[in-house]
Amino acid sequence: MSETTLKEIAQKLGISITTVSKALKNYTDVSPKTKAAVIELAQELHYYPNSFAVNLRTKESKTIGLIIPTIVHHFFSNVIEGILEEAEKRDYLVIILQSNEKYELEKKQVGLLLNKRVDGILISLTNETAEFEHLNSILEHKTSLVLFDKIAKIVKCSKVIIDDRKASYNAVTFLIKKGYKKIAHFRGSYTPQNSIDRFLGYKKALEDHGITYDPNLVFLCDTNQDLIDAYENAKKIITENIEVDAIFAVSDLVAMGAMKYLKEAGIEIPKQIAVFGFSNWYVTELISPKLTTVDQPGFEMGLQTASLLFDEINMKKKNLPVTTKTITLETKIIEREST
């Protein structure tokens, strides 16, 4: 049973391929009679267009590519869900690639997607990414590009982000207003902008509220075992008797790593030390004490990112000028028991 083609239908009906094609696409210039006949036979033979041929003709694949640092990650997997939902709505398929936080891999994957001739690309950059020719090459290929969450400001494309600095500023301000004075920060790697911004927000909040910033209260959790880094840093605080009454963590996982040690060491949370996370992973509600955190709208980010991309693809198709925009999503503090 070979695949049915337009040609086959045309032959069986004794008409031209053109007419068959038109009949199936609701062209006005086909008689109702032939149209009906074509449609009937097409259904009978289970005809469906050969997408390879359509792609070649129309020069579009109705497919987009997504490059993401890690899939096994509460925030990113939510973003993926949002992207898939929007793509489904728009009749697009999504090719997903995991860059594994490796710049070289990300670069290679951009190449793969360009080769595949996807209609657009969505990327959240790796922590290593510091050069951007691969992104610019996407633009040069006239392929639409939208960056999200981990972005590069210099690249001239649309972006969807949260205001990490502000979110972090608000979180720390919240702690200060609650009376905490010795607030440590468990920060992420030095390169990604999010991590930098969250640190900056932390610092600014302290300064704005008359607390002198103390670099010794900033602890690095930057390996891919950040959870363990956090555990060790908490241990350091306790064993070295560093004076700390609250910890503001760069992520929920880091917060949980810290809490794990604190609980094991018999430290009461938040009485002795408060802990503040970042992301609002649903697990943070399952642990005790429930973690206070910043809600980072992953699903919504996915939705908006994809939406922006599809809008841009459509504009380009109509030869209309595309303007890049940056959407900043709102975050909010979820107060629970750990602060």
Place this chain on the structure above:
Amino acid sequence: MSETTLKEIAQKLGISITTVSKALKNYTDVSPKTKAAVIELAQELHYYPNSFAVNLRTKESKTIGLIIPTIVHHFFSNVIEGILEEAEKRDYLVIILQSNEKYELEKKQVGLLLNKRVDGILISLTNETAEFEHLNSILEHKTSLVLFDKIAKIVKCSKVIIDDRKASYNAVTFLIKKGYKKIAHFRGSYTPQNSIDRFLGYKKALEDHGITYDPNLVFLCDTNQDLIDAYENAKKIITENIEVDAIFAVSDLVAMGAMKYLKEAGIEIPKQIAVFGFSNWYVTELISPKLTTVDQPGFEMGLQTASLLFDEINMKKKNLPVTTKTITLETKIIEREST
């Protein structure tokens, strides 16, 4: 800057398209001189083949499709990672679709992938899926298919699974050997085979060890809020004073939902009630007490599933007969603090 084509290179070099094509593909019947010239110019013009045309010619897309119930799920996201890793190794791209546990959606998505003419399809079925024509239609299209984790035994294709019944049997036997006698089971929905098998393993283990099976000790956690179901069921056990000294849960999340209530109610785990999970989600090590669970090798399952598919695709390409196989992955008990 339009895309470079073979034609363009041929014209610039004053040779035929055929020769250019051959030169770029290491055919033996091209003189070293022209070959060198072609390759040089191709590089200069950043030539890369138009995949749409290649697809049409070769009738393959070097792309596979993956349909999965939920992405935001510790086990499934690990499977995805495994699949992507294997696909990368074999130079394939992966289109991912989320069926959201909806049979109708799964069915539609199979259609989308078939339309897209992917070279193969990977599916973990939804809990609702009870009819299989859509899967058989994949086979009729001569498209390779591999089912994993949530499979349908009747469908004639390769499969990768774990032995849920055995894993569950072993888990419950472990509890019995530890001296627990009133073992409750927090089970999953009635339809999916995994859920049924885990229940059956539970029941068999009791019977084989002289404990009469008591249906009143089986609690259903089947909504998409299974975590909350578990919480409520645990509450029921405590408030209604149901005699239980251990809970064997169908998943880690369900186990955590139960633990959440038990901890809130001041029940000591495992002293008063032990809790046993299923999957070995990394979070189970982060909570206290650390959860005893069954290690379910998600990443490995992804690797094997994809590998099976690619092998099958290759066999088909060579017109060799394909034999379907079922791989059963080993699970093991991870003993921690909750039992």
Place this chain on the structure above:
DNA sequence: TTGTAAGCGTTATCAT
């Protein structure tokens, strides 16, 4: 209303 024919960019067959 219907059909002819060109073209999308490759690959493969068969001559030269």
Place this chain on the structure above:
DNA sequence: ATGATAACGCTTACAA
């Protein structure tokens, strides 16, 4: 060693 030509299956001016 090189090239002419057909074919993959579809879309779309343009004719009839």
